[in-house]
Amino acid sequence: MIDIRPVANTIGKLVVTLGAAMALPMFVDLYHGDPNWQSFFQSGLICVILGALITLATRTNDQSLTMQQAFVLTSGLWIVLPAFGALPFVIGAPHVGLTDAFFESMSGMSTTGTTAFPSLDSLPKGTHLWRALLQWLGGLGIIVVAMIFLPVMKVGGMQFFRSEGFDTLGKILPRAFDIAMETTLVYIFMTGACVVTFIILGMDGFDAIFHALTTCSTGGFSNRDASFGAYPGAPQLAASFFTILAALPFLRMVQLVRGDAMPLWRDAQVRAFLRWMFYAIAVIVLYRLAWLQAENPFHVIRETIFNVVTLTSGTGFGSSDVTQWGHFPFAILIIMGLIGGCTGSTACSIKVFRYLVLLQAIRAQIRRMHSPHRVFPLMLEGRPLDRDVVGSVMAFFTTFMLAFGLLIVALALTGLHPRTALTGAWAMIANIGPVWGPEISANGAVDQLPTTAKWLMITGMFLGRLELLSVLVLFHPRFWRQ
Numbered sequence: 001m002i003d004i005r006p007v008a009n010t011i012g013k014l015v016v017t018l019g020a021a022m023a024l025p026m027f028v029d030l031y032h033g034d035p036n037w038q039s040f041f042q043s044g045l046i047c048v049i050l051g052a053l054i055t056l057a058t059r060t061n062d063q064s065l066t067m068q069q070a071f072v073l074t075s076g077l078w079i080v081l082p083a084f085g086a087l088p089f090v091i092g093a094p095h096v097g098l099t100d101a102f103f104e105s106m107s108g109m110s111t112t113g114t115t116a117f118p119s120l121d122s123l124p125k126g127t128h129l130w131r132a133l134l135q136w137l138g139g140l141g142i143i144v145v146a147m148i149f150l151p152v153m154k155v156g157g158m159q160f161f162r163s164e165g166f167d168t169l170g171k172i173l174p175r176a177f178d179i180a181m182e183t184t185l186v187y188i189f190m191t192g193a194c195v196v197t198f199i200i201l202g203m204d205g206f207d208a209i210f211h212a213l214t215t216c217s218t219g220g221f222s223n224r225d226a227s228f229g230a231y232p233g234a235p236q237l238a239a240s241f242f243t244i245l246a247a248l249p250f251l252r253m254v255q256l257v258r259g260d261a262m263p264l265w266r267d268a269q270v271r272a273f274l275r276w277m278f279y280a281i282a283v284i285v286l287y288r289l290a291w292l293q294a295e296n297p298f299h300v301i302r303e304t305i306f307n308v309v310t311l312t313s314g315t316g317f318g319s320s321d322v323t324q325w326g327h328f329p330f331a332i333l334i335i336m337g338l339i340g341g342c343t344g345s346t347a348c349s350i351k352v353f354r355y356l357v358l359l360q361a362i363r364a365q366i367r368r369m370h371s372p373h374r375v376f377p378l379m380l381e382g383r384p385l386d387r388d389v390v391g392s393v394m395a396f397f398t399t400f401m402l403a404f405g406l407l408i409v410a411l412a413l414t415g416l417h418p419r420t421a422l423t424g425a426w427a428m429i430a431n432i433g434p435v436w437g438p439e440i441s442a443n444g445a446v447d448q449l450p451t452t453a454k455w456l457m458i459t460g461m462f463l464g465r466l467e468l469l470s471v472l473v474l475f476h477p478r479f480w481r482q
Contacts, residue, residue, distance in 0.1 A: 002480065005058040006065055007073045011080050012054030018084055019047025021133060025088070029126030036124040039092020047084050068479065070149055075471050077141070078462055082106040085134050093127050099454050100447065106458050108134030110465035111142065111346060113220025113316040113433030116454070118445045120225045125206060128223040132213035139217025139346035140187055142465065143250050144180050146344050155470045156396035157357060157389045160380070161343065182254045191216045194242045201234045215239050216246045218346045220316035220433040225443035227318040228306070236302060236319055240309040247273065247313040247341030268381045269342045269352040276352070280336050281308045284329045292326060312336040314348035316433025318444060323436055337432045348431035348465065350400060356380060357393045399468050404429050407460050414453040424453070428460030
């Protein structure tokens with residue numbers, strides 16, 4: 001059997017950290033004289049005590065992790081931390097049940113951004129800050145997992161980045177801990193710059209902090225029922241800019257901060273990500289101006305940029321009802337959401353890197369059909385693509401699409417409208433956020449959905465955020481054998 005003590009010990013420490021983080025929303029509510037501060041005090045106390053007990057009970061001299069323990073740890077973190085993160089929503093405002101509280105917490109930690117709360121404008125500031133912190137911490141967590149754990153675990157072709165993550169930066173970042181620390185500093189700096197920018201553009205201090213946390217994590221939570229529709233104009237363009245930054249590989253951002261900008265520009269997935277978004281924006285703008293005969297071209301351009309960027313990156317902020325743009329633009333937005341951002345970023349979905357590998361494999365297969373006796377090596381960024389990488393990417397694509405289809409069917413069987421089932425599965429498995437359908441509340445909340453549908457969506461968020469295969473491997477009997 002697997003020794004779970006190192007796993008439980010790490011999780012216990014992070015639960016303590018999560019409980020300590022609850023002091024921030026507690027002080028916010030206390031400052032504003034809102035009695036809701038007590039819910040964060042009680043929740044934080046529970047987290048600190050239980051986390052400390054788990055840590056003490058699982059102390060061991062060997063803190064290293066085996067491959068099996070790494071898989072258990074990544075899945076365990078995104079179950080246990082959202083469970084504890086849901087406590088303030090049950091004990092305090094908005095006083096929801098277990099399902100809605102866990103849904104909101106999982107949506108935050110997975111940076112999905114779908115809310116289960118039908119009235120956001122009336123919530124205490126502390127509750128809003130906690131929702132934003134869940135997304136910010138979840139975004140940071142997934143960067144670390146994507147750069148340190150997934151390459152080692154060979155999930156979805158991530159082994160392609162293994163040597164890069166630990167060797168390319170050479171003497172500067174020789175250990176995983178150093179990589180995590182450098183990334184965290186860049187993440188904090190980016191968030192701070194986003195806060196300042198939002199304040200300069202007219203947001204009040206709290207709204208600027210809240211939306212900076214959820215922008216840089218590509219999470220998409222808002223403290224307004226109108227989401228970013230409450231901030232038309234320059235704030236939307238600023239959010240688009242920082243969302244793009246957050247969807248780029250953070251390892252490249254570290255190199256940029258250290259004075260080397262060329263790796264960022266030479267990165268094939270960065271160029272493809274920016275190029276594909278430009279194509280989508282251009283096509284939708286031309287369609288809306290020509291076919292729909294929109295009157296204000298500047299408004300159309302800004303609105304299209306904002307929604308294409310946020311949906312492609314998986315942020316999912318809303319500024320308008322994109323279903324009113326027509327079936328063709330809506331289909332493009334759905335496709336862009338299934339592409340996602342870059343590997344090693346806070347963005348979600350399938351990721352640009354895997355599409356590049358897929359396109360290379362298809363191209364090579366077509367060339368083999370024309371010249372069956374020639375050898376066509378697969379290359380990406382001047383580096384050869386091993387069969388192991390290509391096979392892992394193909395397995396991920398197959399698993400993702402199968403899970404996507406099964407989730408659509410499962411949600412439809414709960415009685416949801418077909419559009420709700422389709423967009424709900426899309427938003428959950430790709431961790432994008434917005435769901436469209438007759439059962440969805442005016443602010444995009446899923447509070448009216450059946451309980452079964454909510455738990456199916458929670459499962460989709462969980463699987464999608466952890467790249468599916470890293471979770472599904474736990475259900476294989478051989479995994480648990482020594």
